[in-house]
Amino acid sequence: QVRLVESGGGLVQPGGSLRLSCVVSGLTFENYAFNWHRQGPGKERELVAAIGSALHSAAYGDAVRGRFTISRDNGKNTVYLEMNDLKDEDTAVYFCSAVLLQNRYWGQGTQVTVSS
Numbered sequence: 001q002v003r004l005v006e007s008g009g010g011l012v013q014p015g016g017s018l019r020l021s022c023v024v025s026g027l028t029f030e031n032y033a034f035n036w037h038r039q040g041p042g043k044e045r046e047l048v049a050a051i052g053s054a055l056h057s058a059a060y061g062d063a064v065r066g067r068f069t070i071s072r073d074n075g076k077n078t079v080y081l082e083m084n085d086l087k088d089e090d091t092a093v094y095f096c097s098a099v100l101l102q103n104r105y106w107g108q109g110t111q112v113t114v115s116s
Contacts, residue, residue, distance in 0.1 A: 002026035002105045004096050009110030012086055016114070020081040022096030022107055033099045034079040036070060038092035038112075048094070049081060063089070086114045 008020040022034070033053045039045040049070035050059045058070050069082040079096055093109040 002098070004098060004105055004107035006094065006096050006107045006110040009094060009112045011113045011115065013116050014087060014114055016086050017082070017084045018086065018112060020083065020094055020096075020110060020112075022079040022081075024077045024079065024096075024098060027098060027100075027105070029077040030074045031100055034070075034072060035097045035099060036079075036081045037095045037097065038090075039095070039109075040089070040092035043092070045095070051079065053100075083112070086112075088114050090114050 003025045005023045006020060008018060010018065012018055031053055033050065035050045036048040037045050038048050046061060048061050048064055049068055051070045051072050056072060060068060067083065067085045071080045083090065091112060091114050093111050095109045096107040098105045
């Protein structure tokens with residue numbers, strides 16, 4: 001059974017930082033690429049960041065580039081999203097997903113709220 005479990009969300013003030021984690025089990029971690037998506041109130045789900053399987057190459061959405069960093073630890077079967085200089089508009093549920101060819105698995109999400 002494939003499981004992706006996100007954690008690390010919470011309430012943070014504007015300008016603050018959070019690090020999200022996604023612990024993965026039930027698949028061959030090093031073969032998969034991983035994405036972080038988010039869905040804010042009344043908004044569609046959007047891709048935030050992606051990291052490849054082989055070269056660990058990373059890509060970011062325009063709204064977060066330069067503030068967020070995605071990384072992975074194959075030894076711990078964990079994907080991270082380091083978020084800095086958080087803004088009100090970063091408020092959303094953040095989802096981790098694993099991707100290999102036509103297969104995609106999702107976590108349940110973790111809430112991030114940016115508010116003063």
